[in-house]
Amino acid sequence: MEAIKQRYSKQRETILEVVQSTLVHPNADWIYKETRKRIPNISLGTVYRNLNQLVETGRIIKLKDESMVRYDGNIGHHDHFRCAVCGKWYDVEMIDQAIIKSFAEKHDFQVESFHLELEGTCKSCLNS
């Protein structure tokens, strides 16, 4: 089994920079539009293909929203709060490894990752 060689591409690096430059947890279309400001003729297929590769190589994280996928350049472990009113995603820190370890000892699952998702109303939506 040969290791797959991944060549450099300006498109991929730009996409990565775009995802890493924001806290909005963008979807593919947002990333596409933002990347086109820098590479005007980049195609949507290229964006999707590279987002998938970046997830596979662990350089970004994939999040499941209601009807689409979002991406996150923050690859350290953290959880999320999703506002049901405005749809925004916020980073939160809640669960630590210790809780998961104690779980793993009690069950027959081999836990590789975990993610807590909170839902509710964010502050700015509460104040309006």
Place this chain on the structure above:
Amino acid sequence: MEAIKQRYSKQRETILEVVQSTLVHPNADWIYKETRKRIPNISLGTVYRNLNQLVETGRIIKLKDESMVRYDGNIGHHDHFRCAVCGKWYDVEMIDQAIIKSFAEKHDFQVESFHLELEGTCKSCLNS
């Protein structure tokens, strides 16, 4: 603002029974096929429309999988383990309200629900 009157329909009740009768956390297509065994000419649109209504009225729960939505007839609070190998979802009990309450006190979010999702390899996939 009038309350919306929801009429009885054999289709909706059957769909609910189907979702409640299984632990597989089925998607819409699975539910459609299963319901058709009891109501052979039910349409897929009817399944989707009723699943959405059942979620809105709190009689079933909606779960986000990779490329589709899954449904859960178990409406008591619980978390999930998803096997990355076989794709199966398992019920687990991990997070209690106390953890979330302490979080809510420290932040400006109004938390209405939360859900921990674990991912890894299930026992039967480990043994094969």
Place this chain on the structure above:
DNA sequence: CAAGCTAATAGTAATAGTTACTATTAACTC
């Protein structure tokens, strides 16, 4: 219990997010 109102249905068309395909380009190896 028949008439009227309209929620719900079956069947189908449309939408949206994502993936697949293909000819061409360009990053890396030697």
Place this chain on the structure above:
DNA sequence: GAGTTAATAGTAACTATTACTATTAGCTTG
């Protein structure tokens, strides 16, 4: 510099879900 093939742009195809429409059937009222 030539050869190999990963990556690209552009487009077609796919799939889960929603929207549309004529018809059916629960529920209310007299």
